[in-house]
Amino acid sequence: MRSYAFVGAGNRGTYMYAVPMSRDYPEMATIVGVYDTNARRAALLRSRAGGHFPVYEDFTAMLSEAKPDVVIVTSIDSTHHAYIVQALIAGCDVITEKPLTIDEDKCSLILETERRTGKRVTVTFNLRYMPFMGRLKEMAGEGSLGTITHVHFEWFLDTKHGADYFRRWHRKKANSGGLLVHKSTHHFDIVNWVLADEPIEVHAFGSTRYYGPTQEERGVRCFGCDYAGSCEFHLDIREGNYKELYADCEEEDRYYRDGCVFADEIDIEDTVSLTVRYARGAMMSYSLTAYAPYEGFRIVFTGTKGRLEAEYLNGSTGPYAGQTVQTMRVVGRNNAVTEIPLTDEGGGHGGGDERLLRALLTGAADDRQASSLDGALSCAVGFAANRSIREGKPVRIADLNTF
Numbered sequence: 234m235r236s237y238a239f240v241g242a243g244n245r246g247t248y249m250y251a252v253p254m255s256r257d258y259p260e261m262a263t264i265v266g267v268y269d270t271n272a273r274r275a276a277l278l279r280s281r282a283g284g285h286f287p288v289y290e291d292f293t294a295m296l297s298e299a300k301p302d303v304v305i306v307t308s309i310d311s312t313h314h315a316y317i318v319q320a321l322i323a324g325c326d327v328i329t330e331k332p333l334t335i336d337e338d339k340c341s342l343i344l345e346t347e348r349r350t351g352k353r354v355t356v357t358f359n360l361r362y363m364p365f366m367g368r369l370k371e372m373a374g375e376g377s378l379g380t381i382t383h384v385h386f387e388w389f390l391d392t393k394h395g396a397d398y399f400r401r402w403h404r405k406k407a408n409s410g411g412l413l414v415h416k417s418t419h420h421f422d423i424v425n426w427v428l429a430d431e432p433i434e435v436h437a438f439g440s441t442r443y444y445g446p447t448q449e450e451r452g453v454r455c456f457g458c459d460y461a462g463s464c465e466f467h468l469d470i471r472e473g474n475y476k477e478l479y480a481d482c483e484e485e486d487r488y489y490r491d492g493c494v495f496a497d498e499i500d501i502e503d504t505v506s507l508t509v510r511y512a513r514g515a516m517m518s519y520s521l522t523a524y525a526p527y528e529g530f531r532i533v534f535t536g537t538k539g540r541l542e543a544e545y546l547n548g549s550t551g552p553y554a555g556q557t558v559q560t561m562r563v564v565g566r567n568n569a570v571t572e573i574p575l576t577d578e579g580g581g582h583g584g585g586d587e588r589l590l591r592a593l594l595t596g597a598a599d600d601r602q603a604s605s606l607d608g609a610l611s612c613a614v615g616f617a618a619n620r621s622i623r624e625g626k627p628v629r630i631a632d633l634n635t636f
Contacts, residue, residue: 239269321353336410427534
């Protein structure tokens with residue numbers, strides 16, 4: 234039995250980790266404390282996860298008094314490094330939500346502290362545990378493609394999921410590193426993992442074309458907005474789970490979960506495109522848009538002998554709302570087309586969430602668990618992309634001085 238403490242008590246920390254840990258793994262894991270800058274939200278996590286552990290008003294006090302074996306970090310991205318480093322120095326292993334952190338200096342600090350303390354940081358890339366992605370890696374590595382030379386990866390968020398990043402704290406790069414770090418770190422990790430290779434150079438372009446100050450009819454937040462009746466992005470956080478987790482907690486820290494998606498302060502891109510060069514010569518073209526009419530991704534691995542094509546469509550809007558459409562096929566040089574059988578998996582993130590949590594808590598060893606280095610390499614593509622956009626030129630990963 235290992236003991237766990239939480240820093241960050243939002244939706245992810247509560248429902249991905251705390252609640253299922255208490256409900257499904259009582260013989261493997263015990264929660265010994267939770268800390269959040271919003272004490273009311275921390276108390277809510279405690280009550281939903283059984284209520285048998287203390288809420289702490291200070292992270293340092295939690296480490297010294299609760300003495301957890303593992304700290305689970307689900308706080309705002311820009312704070313990950315501070316909590317990870319402090320936990321490592323206190324002798325704890327760390328499980329952190331992606332991204333590992335938001336910039337190269339913070340990343341370097343985490344890696345150095347892990348080396349110095351001998352403790353372990355695990356990054357929770359749940360897409361690795363998604364059966365669809367596991368099948369993708371299997372097919373890319375079984376030899377029918379020959380040497381993989383190019384990857385084409387297109388990810389599109391619909392206007393329900395995508396818009397949410399522009400309502401919340403993610404909308405400022407100082408908090409999240411932008412979507413190229415917060416969101417795309419998932420995608421870069423999948424390609425790194427499938428290729429079993431390291432990125433060495435990035436050239437990126439990005440802009441904010443849909444959200445941000447692009448409309449005259451806008452307010453500060455959805456609650457009380459003059460345009461609530463006509464705005465397609467209006468969100469009522471006075472109902473459902475939003476009420477307890479966010480609206481009822483606003484007095485503690487003035488964090489508003491329903492910020493206007495057209496606000497002046499938004500400085501993250503909603504439209505990005507980049508090219509990545511890998512150490513063994515493969516290249517990737519990648520794009521992300523956050524305002525598509527439906528949600529999903531398409532990814533193609535082209536090799537010297539064939540091509541692996543995969544598509545996964547889902548989401549809550551558009552023609553595929555409420556369903557999952559997934560296809561995968563290999564096209565050979567001899568014009569043979571092989572359709573790959575797939576199973577429709579339920580659960581969060583295509584079945585990845587549940588499998589990831591089980592692996593973390595049972596200690597099952599497999600090649601899907603991501604290390605701090607894996608987290609750093611995926612983040613590094615985002616760091617380099619952000620710099621490339623700022624400077625208007627390609628950026629070498631080695632020039633980030635992260636590793």
